[in-house]
Amino acid sequence: MSQTVRVALNRPIRRLFDYWVPEGRQLCPGQRLRVPFGPRSAIGLVVETGVTPPPGLELKPAGAALENWPALPPETLELLSWAASYYQHPLGECLFMALPPALRRGQPAELTAPESFWQLIDVSGSTNLPANAHRQRELMEQLRLAEGPVPWSQLRQQGYTKAQLHSLGQKGLVRAAEKPAVNQLPSTTESNLPPLTGAQQEAFRALPQECGFSATLLYGITGSGKTELYLHYLQDRLEDAGQALVLVPEINLTPQTVARFRRYFGGRIVVWHSALNDRERLETWLRVRNGEPVILIGTRSAVLLPFTRLQAIIVDEEHDSSYKQGEGFRYSARDMAVFRAQRNHCPVILGSATPSLESLHNARTGKYTRVDLTERAGNATEPTISLLDIRSRPLEGGLSRPAIQAIGAALEARQQVLIYINRRGYSPVLMCFDCGHIAECPHCDTRLTYHRRDRALRCHHCDYQQPAFRHCPKCDSEACHPVGQGTERAEEVLATAFPATPVLRIDRDSTQRKGSIQSIISQVNEGNPCILVGTQMVAKGHDFHNITLVVVINADGGLFSVDFRAPEQMVQTLLQVSGRAGRGSLPGKVLIQTCHSDHPLLQSLAGGNYLAMAKQLLTERQESALPPFRAMAIVRAEAPSMEEALGFLDQIRQQLTDDAVEIWGPLPAALARKADRHRAQLILQADRRGHLNRVVSRLCADLDSRRLPTSLRWIIDIDPLETS
Numbered sequence: 001m002s003q004t005v006r007v008a009l010n011r012p013i014r015r016l017f018d019y020w021v022p023e024g025r026q027l028c029p030g031q032r033l034r035v036p037f038g039p040r041s042a043i044g045l046v047v048e049t050g051v052t053p054p055p056g057l058e059l060k061p062a063g064a065a066l067e068n069w070p071a072l073p074p075e076t077l078e079l080l081s082w083a084a085s086y087y088q089h090p091l092g093e094c095l096f097m098a099l100p101p102a103l104r105r106g107q108p109a110e111l112t113a114p115e116s117f118w119q120l121i122d123v124s125g126s127t128n129l130p131a132n133a134h135r136q137r138e139l140m141e142q143l144r145l146a147e148g149p150v151p152w153s154q155l156r157q158q159g160y161t162k163a164q165l166h167s168l169g170q171k172g173l174v175r176a177a178e179k180p181a182v183n184q185l186p187s188t189t190e191s192n193l194p195p196l197t198g199a200q201q202e203a204f205r206a207l208p209q210e211c212g213f214s215a216t217l218l219y220g221i222t223g224s225g226k227t228e229l230y231l232h233y234l235q236d237r238l239e240d241a242g243q244a245l246v247l248v249p250e251i252n253l254t255p256q257t258v259a260r261f262r263r264y265f266g267g268r269i270v271v272w273h274s275a276l277n278d279r280e281r282l283e284t285w286l287r288v289r290n291g292e293p294v295i296l297i298g299t300r301s302a303v304l305l306p307f308t309r310l311q312a313i314i315v316d317e318e319h320d321s322s323y324k325q326g327e328g329f330r331y332s333a334r335d336m337a338v339f340r341a342q343r344n345h346c347p348v349i350l351g352s353a354t355p356s357l358e359s360l361h362n363a364r365t366g367k368y369t370r371v372d373l374t375e376r377a378g379n380a381t382e383p384t385i386s387l388l389d390i391r392s393r394p395l396e397g398g399l400s401r402p403a404i405q406a407i408g409a410a411l412e413a414r415q416q417v418l419i420y421i422n423r424r425g426y427s428p429v430l431m432c433f434d435c436g437h438i439a440e441c442p443h444c445d446t447r448l449t450y451h452r453r454d455r456a457l458r459c460h461h462c463d464y465q466q467p468a469f470r471h472c473p474k475c476d477s478e479a480c481h482p483v484g485q486g487t488e489r490a491e492e493v494l495a496t497a498f499p500a501t502p503v504l505r506i507d508r509d510s511t512q513r514k515g516s517i518q519s520i521i522s523q524v525n526e527g528n529p530c531i532l533v534g535t536q537m538v539a540k541g542h543d544f545h546n547i548t549l550v551v552v553i554n555a556d557g558g559l560f561s562v563d564f565r566a567p568e569q570m571v572q573t574l575l576q577v578s579g580r581a582g583r584g585s586l587p588g589k590v591l592i593q594t595c596h597s598d599h600p601l602l603q604s605l606a607g608g609n610y611l612a613m614a615k616q617l618l619t620e621r622q623e624s625a626l627p628p629f630r631a632m633a634i635v636r637a638e639a640p641s642m643e644e645a646l647g648f649l650d651q652i653r654q655q656l657t658d659d660a661v662e663i664w665g666p667l668p669a670a671l672a673r674k675a676d677r678h679r680a681q682l683i684l685q686a687d688r689r690g691h692l693n694r695v696v697s698r699l700c701a702d703l704d705s706r707r708l709p710t711s712l713r714w715i716i717d718i719d720p721l722e723t724s
């Protein structure tokens with residue numbers, strides 16, 4: 001009897017395909033194979049074997065398997081199948097997301113050239129190196145700490161080059177070595193972690209002791225040493241053969257976190273993020289799939305990797321919005337991490353100084369256990385936060401006199417200052433002061449941001465850009481001026497006000513060049529007086545010890561937004577950025593400039609008590625019957641005209657007659673036109689998640705079966721983070 005298999009393809013279609021398998025061949029779920037598809041062939045993944053195909057259907061024979069083992073082990077297959085149905089995304093696309101690009105394309109699951117390994121010959125030899133050979137010296141230090149041959153891929157991930165290795169090789173300092181046997185990679189390089197403080201010990205004891213499933217919310221204020229706790233936890237609980245997953249919002253911004261893990265776990269640490277090339281992805285993926293005892297530190301998509309011996313999952317900064325994928329397969333890596341831990345029977349720890357309201361709610365209802373760490377580590381104390389009302393104060397480039405004075409005083413004392421501003425570019429508006437003309441994007445309903453460095457006007461929503469005008473295109477006046485503040489302008493103003501101090505800007509524009517972030521971070525770490533200016537990128541996890549002053553240029557953005565999550569996100573960002581002050585032995589101070597110093601949210605922010613604010617916000621959510629008290633899904637539509645988009649959603653609204661589902665809309669999105677497409681949305685809410693899921697699933701099936709105009713696009717976002 002020949003077998004019939006059901007196969008998923010990497011296509012945006014919500015269906016699977018059956019093939020018969022020629023006699024004598026066996027396939028198992030998760031295996032890659034080649035199958036005929038239309039006039040060509042495609043790479044598929046077996047989802048199910050021994051299926052009974054619908055009667056009367058003439059099946060084609062499956063092609064050869066690409067390897068004789070499942071690329072996706074059962075547990076990963078199960079995780080992704082659950083996610084595909086929960087997030088209403090085609091299974092094939094979800095499954096292929098768990099493969100590295102090379103395997104999606106059908107390349108063999110092996111590395112073409114064997115990997116080289118490197119080790120130190122002579123430890124004392126570093127004195128022969130030229131004085132400026134810092135990187136080579138660091139490289140030797142890495143090899144010395146590793147206590148065994150280090151794979152080239154790991155050195156490359158740390159930014160070293162083959163040229164540096166060869167140069168050291170020629171001097172007789174390092175040499176290529178034999179590959180150590182698998183699973184014999186050195187585990188711990190520096191066995192002594194710094195001892196935990198009293199408060200940390202207490203928190204540590206409250207972390208899960210058992211190896212079965214448990215979900216813990218670690219509420220640890222900024223600078224309390226959550227990373228230290230993770231290290232101790234893994235050192236204590238992870239078996240020699242076990243794997244662990246550490247999710248972080250963004251790796252390149254905080255290389256020091258990875259360095260801290262490497263110091264203790266050496267070759268066990270591997271990283272996973274968007275800057276890896278195809279070969280690095282394949283390498284890392286293979287190590288994970290082969291069950292090597294790695295501790296993988298990765299961004300969002302790392303939660304999809306095929307671990308087989310997972311013993312612990314940590315989600316750092318669990319509130320961070322980057323855990324939610326914004327397009328395509330719109331999954332939440334945090335929520336998938338919890339599901340994954342459940343399936344793997346292992347603990348998951350969600351850590352944050354500003355936990356999401358979702359997680360706090362889960363802790364309240366007993367789904368998660370909350371562990372608190374409310375003291376800063378070492379000599380550090382919590383920063384004091386003051387509101388600075390700027391309504392009647394003259395501003396210089398967005399900065400008030402008291403702020404400038406405070407900056408001057410901190411620099412005078414040879415300390416560092418951080419300025420937070422939530423907009424990149426020079427100014428959000430370029431305006432003609434004679435006729436009032438404002439530069440707008442011709443393709444989006446938004447204004448163009450002025451970038452002074454290259455005198456360009458750019459749309460931050462589509463890629464449109466044009467040269468900035470000197471003469472108003474409407475009235476030809478020369479009185480065209482930037483209005484409002486961006487990071488570039490703050491940088492300029494500060495450089496003028498403090499000419500003797502380096503001003504370092506961190507935003508998406510200033511960090512495009514590879515290594516630029518690293519060089520800024522090293523400069524700040526040297527501890528000399530400097531001013532750091534940036535967007536939320538400066539708030540994420542940095543641990544600079546000499547920053548004693550943080551200035552928030554304008555806190556008001558989130559106060560009056562239509563998005564119901566805006567206040568939560570505003571409070572989180574402001575507390576995170578405040579938390580960068582006073583992490584060393586000197587106390588920290590935070591000045592928050594605002595036009596609404598009497599606003600209750602800002603008032604309690606000054607108190608610095610996140611839990612009290614979160615409690616207030618949760619009460620408001622409950623009163624308005626919003627998540628996390630109800631489940632939410634959004635149907636978004638995009639069309640060449642707003643009528644079409646709204647009309648389509650209106651039809652859906654008519655057809656959804658379920659009393660248990662509350663429907664808002666259809667309404668145009670806050671950014672109603674983006675890249676010439678008109679956007680509208682319909683919000684669905686229900687008390688029970690399972691119920692909403694069934695309704696949405698039926699809706700998807702129905703929409704899939706309909707013949708819709710090709711110009712109309714719709715998507716469904718489950719547990720959306722953006723709702724405006």
Ligand SMILES: Nc1ncnc2c1ncn2[C@@H]1O[C@H](COP(=O)(O)OP(=O)(O)OP(=O)(O)O)[C@@H](O)[C@H]1O
Pocket residue numbers: 194195196197200220221222223224225226227228352353377378541542543579583
């Ligand atoms: N037990 C300890 N002994 C010595 N130093 C410690 C200890 N715990 C933490 N530290 C130091 O305190 C600082 C803050 O720790 P860490 O970066 O882990 O905090 P965090 O809780 O992750 O903060 P944030 O949420 O603000 O990123 C670090 O410089 C760390 O090295």
Ligand SMILES: [Zn+2]
Pocket residue numbers: 441442443444459460461462463464675
């Ligand atoms: Zn645009």
